[in-house]
Amino acid sequence: MFDYMTLKLIWWLLIGVLLIGFAIMDGHDMGVGTLLPFVGKTDVERRVVINTIAPHWDGNQVWFITAGGAIFAAWPFVYAIAFSGLYWAMLLLLAALFFRPVGFEYRSKINSPRWRNNWDWLIFVGSSVPALLFGVAFGNLFLGVPFKIDDTMRAFFTGNFFQLLHPFALLVGVVSLTLLMLQGGSYLVHRTEGALQARVKKINQVAGAINIVCFTLAGVWLTQMNGMSVVKMADPNVSMNPLMKEVAVTSGGWLANYFAHPVLWVFPALVYVGVFLTLVLQSKRRTLTGFAVMSLAVLGMIMTAGVALFPFVLPSSENPAMSLTLWDVASSKYTLNVMLWVVIIFVPTILMYTSWAYRVMRGKVTVEYVKANDKSLY
Amino acid sequence: MIDAGLVDASRLQFAVTALFHFIFVPLTLGLSFILVAMELTYVMSGKQIYKDMTKFWGKLFGINFALGVTTGITMEFQFGTNWAYYSHYVGDIFGAPLAIEGLMAFFLESTMIGLFFFGWDRLSKGKHLLVTTLLAVASNLSAVLILIANAWMQNPVGSVFNPTTMRMELLSFSEILFNPVAQSKFVHTVSAGYVTGSVFVLAISSWYLLKGKHIDFAKRSIRIASAFGLASALSVVVLGDESGYVVGEHQQAKLAAMEGMWETEPAPASFNLIAITNEAKQQNDFVIRIPYAMGLIATRSTDTVLPGIKEIRAKNEVRVANGVQAVLALEAMKKNPNDMLAQAKLKEHQKDLGYGLLTKKYTDDLSSVTPEVIRQAAHDTVPMVAPMFWSFRIMVALGFTFIAVFAYAFWASSKNIIHEKKRFLKFALLLLPAPWIATSLGWIVAEYGRQPWTVTGILPTHLSVSSVSAGEVWASLAGFVVFYTGLFIVELYLMIKYARLGPTVLTEQVH
Numbered sequence: 001m002f003d004y005m006t007l008k009l010i011w012w013l014l015i016g017v018l019l020i021g022f023a024i025m026d027g028h029d030m031g032v033g034t035l036l037p038f039v040g041k042t043d044v045e046r047r048v049v050i051n052t053i054a055p056h057w058d059g060n061q062v063w064f065i066t067a068g069g070a071i072f073a074a075w076p077f078v079y080a081i082a083f084s085g086l087y088w089a090m091l092l093l094l095a096a097l098f099f100r101p102v103g104f105e106y107r108s109k110i111n112s113p114r115w116r117n118n119w120d121w122l123i124f125v126g127s128s129v130p131a132l133l134f135g136v137a138f139g140n141l142f143l144g145v146p147f148k149i150d151d152t153m154r155a156f157f158t159g160n161f162f163q164l165l166h167p168f169a170l171l172v173g174v175v176s177l178t179l180l181m182l183q184g185g186s187y188l189v190h191r192t193e194g195a196l197q198a199r200v201k202k203i204n205q206v207a208g209a210i211n212i213v214c215f216t217l218a219g220v221w222l223t224q225m226n227g228m229s230v231v232k233m234a235d236p237n238v239s240m241n242p243l244m245k246e247v248a249v250t251s252g253g254w255l256a257n258y259f260a261h262p263v264l265w266v267f268p269a270l271v272y273v274g275v276f277l278t279l280v281l282q283s284k285r286r287t288l289t290g291f292a293v294m295s296l297a298v299l300g301m302i303m304t305a306g307v308a309l310f311p312f313v314l315p316s317s318e319n320p321a322m323s324l325t326l327w328d329v330a331s332s333k334y335t336l337n338v339m340l341w342v343v344i345i346f347v348p349t350i351l352m353y354t355s356w357a358y359r360v361m362r363g364k365v366t367v368e369y370v371k372a373n374d375k376s377l378y
Numbered sequence: 379m380i381d382a383g384l385v386d387a388s389r390l391q392f393a394v395t396a397l398f399h400f401i402f403v404p405l406t407l408g409l410s411f412i413l414v415a416m417e418l419t420y421v422m423s424g425k426q427i428y429k430d431m432t433k434f435w436g437k438l439f440g441i442n443f444a445l446g447v448t449t450g451i452t453m454e455f456q457f458g459t460n461w462a463y464y465s466h467y468v469g470d471i472f473g474a475p476l477a478i479e480g481l482m483a484f485f486l487e488s489t490m491i492g493l494f495f496f497g498w499d500r501l502s503k504g505k506h507l508l509v510t511t512l513l514a515v516a517s518n519l520s521a522v523l524i525l526i527a528n529a530w531m532q533n534p535v536g537s538v539f540n541p542t543t544m545r546m547e548l549l550s551f552s553e554i555l556f557n558p559v560a561q562s563k564f565v566h567t568v569s570a571g572y573v574t575g576s577v578f579v580l581a582i583s584s585w586y587l588l589k590g591k592h593i594d595f596a597k598r599s600i601r602i603a604s605a606f607g608l609a610s611a612l613s614v615v616v617l618g619d620e621s622g623y624v625v626g627e628h629q630q631a632k633l634a635a636m637e638g639m640w641e642t643e644p645a646p647a648s649f650n651l652i653a654i655t656n657e658a659k660q661q662n663d664f665v666i667r668i669p670y671a672m673g674l675i676a677t678r679s680t681d682t683v684l685p686g687i688k689e690i691r692a693k694n695e696v697r698v699a700n701g702v703q704a705v706l707a708l709e710a711m712k713k714n715p716n717d718m719l720a721q722a723k724l725k726e727h728q729k730d731l732g733y734g735l736l737t738k739k740y741t742d743d744l745s746s747v748t749p750e751v752i753r754q755a756a757h758d759t760v761p762m763v764a765p766m767f768w769s770f771r772i773m774v775a776l777g778f779t780f781i782a783v784f785a786y787a788f789w790a791s792s793k794n795i796i797h798e799k800k801r802f803l804k805f806a807l808l809l810l811p812a813p814w815i816a817t818s819l820g821w822i823v824a825e826y827g828r829q830p831w832t833v834t835g836i837l838p839t840h841l842s843v844s845s846v847s848a849g850e851v852w853a854s855l856a857g858f859v860v861f862y863t864g865l866f867i868v869e870l871y872l873m874i875k876y877a878r879l880g881p882t883v884l885t886e887q888v889h
Binding site: 054056057066068069072077087095104154338346360 | 872
């Protein structure tokens with residue numbers, strides 16, 4: 001139906017869709033988990049916070065698992081090189097993620113302040129560390145990951161974990177952390193009320209301000225930073241590998257796509273408008289719209305990064321010509337086709353039953369509700 | 379050459395994390411259907427006790443599920459972190475079922491579990507039952523897809539090597555889905571899960587009866603668990619996945635190793651009930667055998683000959699030698715893609731390419747491979763016999779024990795005398811760890827038995843690792859052990875606490 005090149009392009013978009021789905025859905029859980037110890041002053045308030053996401057966090061986490069699986073299936077090169085090249089960062093991410101499922105499930109199983117308080121902080125770690133690390137990882141895409149590939153397509157790495165903590169990458173980490181905090185915050189505003197809700201609103205304003213400042217700074221930084229462009233490559237309509245192209249490195253190169261196609265500025269604009277509107281809407285009690293608008297800002301953020309890197313998906317600082325682009329990392333045409341149909345069928349199905357689950361569990365979570373359902377709630 | 383220490387550390391880490399993950403998976407698979415049975419009984423009879431049963435066993439289900447999810451995250455990403463070359467080499471095929479598992483099954487399972495716990499007062503009886511059913515079906519669907527992926531590693535069908543991308547690529551998705559090994563594996567693995575769930579309910583309920591508390595609750599729980607367990611235990615043994623081992627050539631090596639069958643015997647081969655195996659001399663020093671049994675069980679026929687280990691190794695020497703030619707042709711094509719001679723040579727020996735790669739464990743320069751290296755590589759194609767032989771036998775013995783135990787529990791339960799059978803109840807309680815021992819041994823047979831391959835005949839294990847150092851993997855393995863031990867202690871603490879308190883946890887605070 002589609003030729004190979006079009007399929008590769010579609011899959012770039014689909015991986016984007018899955019990452020956006022992850023950032024919107026699991027992102028708001030991570031935001032809520034990050035806010036948990038700060039907005040909940042008492043045990044019952046913290047239970048209110050947790051129970052806004054209790055029925056959904058598990059399903060939402062699958063966006064993360066699925067994005068990983070889809071990258072494995074559609075971009076095996078990326079899956080292999082990114083995860084082994086960033087070995088300690090990935091393991092740190094996994095270790096942090098361990099705390100969430102057990103934290104949510106075990107926290108309220110025992111009525112002891114110490115037990116519960118410990119879990120709250122572990123949930124905080126399990127939520128905030130991944131939120132930060134995703135940004136650090138994205139930041140490192142712009143800086144390039146130090147890897148090279150031999151002619152059997154085996155990858156080798158020259159960097160270490162601490163080189164990942166480049167100031168630019170940390171800055172993007174703060175962008176990502178505050179973005180997800182705001183995503184979680186706008187959700188909490190919708191699902192809670194009273195003093196708790198007021199506390200969340202305040203934090204949202206601070207997170208929003210930091211997010212916009214750091215996002216702007218990162219953009220300015222990019223104008224001074226080296227970026228890559230493909231000068232020449234083999235025919236993307238047939239099988240190719242990452243050693244079949246030439247790459248040029250230019251200062252400010254990551255912004256080239258924006259200057260070539262000014263319409264793309266709509267994505268960074270969406271971040272500014274989305275964050276601003278979310279903060280306006282929360283004070284006007286349009287909380288559901290606020291969450292929706294914030295989700296658009298999240299979409300804008302991921303597209304902003306994706307478009308800047310396009311067609312690169314994993315640049316190599318060691319040897320730019322060996323960088324991975326969406327043209328040379330893709331699976332075979334047949335696999336991309338099969339997986340495209342799988343996505344076309346199942347993603348809408350997932351959205352359908354997920355929204356049903358949210359509808360069943362709709363409404364404010366209140367202190368009274370938690371007290372009345374003490375034994376059955378988280 | 380790739381550091382052998384790195385390969386060992388990576389394998390050990392995978393084994394530890396996978397076996398740990400599989401502590402929680404079988405209980406999820408089995409208990410979910412037991413919950414469906416309990417809730418169905420509640421919906422049909424309207425009796426509150428069955429709702430309480432669903433909720434109480436559901437609590438234990440949740441405590442277990444959380445660690446299943448946690449340890450599953452590791453599994454999804456470990457292929458990339460520690461088996462990068464594997465991921466590159468076969469991701470085109472192997473990644474698909476994994477991604478589909480997420481989209482088709484795990485999403486549904488994880489969404490429904492939220493509604494299962496928190497939807498009791500918000501859903502009608504029928505709808506809640508539907509949620510529980512979807513939860514059970516989806517968790518089993520997860521297993522199907524993971525086992526399809528695993529079956530492809532055992533018996534790689536529907537795929538071809540592409541020299542440009544240097545990897546295996548998918549040719550037929552339906553062959554992957556309907557891989558005969560996947561079917562037998564699926565039935566065997568989920569049945570083992572059902573047995574695990576049933577033993578879990580039976581053992582804890584037995585404890586209540588021994589203590590004389592929650593009598594009615596426990597008796598009804600046993601009734602459901604023993605019926606389900608009996609059917610499952612029969613299925614797990616009778617439909618054991620041994621039938622899958624005759625498919626594909628290397629599966630035969632696995633079969634020969636787990637049976638300690640050094641020589642090829644005239645069909646139908648006899649079954650070595652007990653043997654003292656001697657790896658160095660390639661023989662059994664002592665053996666008790668049952669004539670014909672093995673040929674009948676494994677091939678379901680009287681005239682199919684099963685090759686012995688010595689014959690398999692001898693045949694594979696030829697394949698390794700041919701495979702070396704294929705690797706050399708491939709290397710020539712890397713230097714000059716238009717080398718027609720090399721292209722023809724690769725085409726001729728392509729099916730043995732993986733066997734040629736086996737020699738890379740011993741030498742980097744394949745142009746001067748010695749006959750000794752070829753012999754050694756061919757020798758490697760059959761795993762060590764003793765671990766396979768004994769793992770398999772202990773697993774099977776446990777399988778038969780489960781049948782007997784459930785048959786007795788089912789009978790005593792329907793006669794309503796189970797609460798009087800104190801000795802049996804004690805035995806049932808002691809049996810609690812047994813299904814976990816059996817499932818772990820089952821995975822050791824399946825995965826250790828596949829060595830020296832990650833993908834049988836295609837990609838050797840030692841080439842599959844990431845370019846990280848052995849030290850890094852030992853460090854991460856230590857990290858996993860520490861983390862997992864800590865989490866497991868917490869899980870067991872909660873599980874034992876809740877199991878001890880019994881259904882009172884539904885109405886009283888737990889301190």
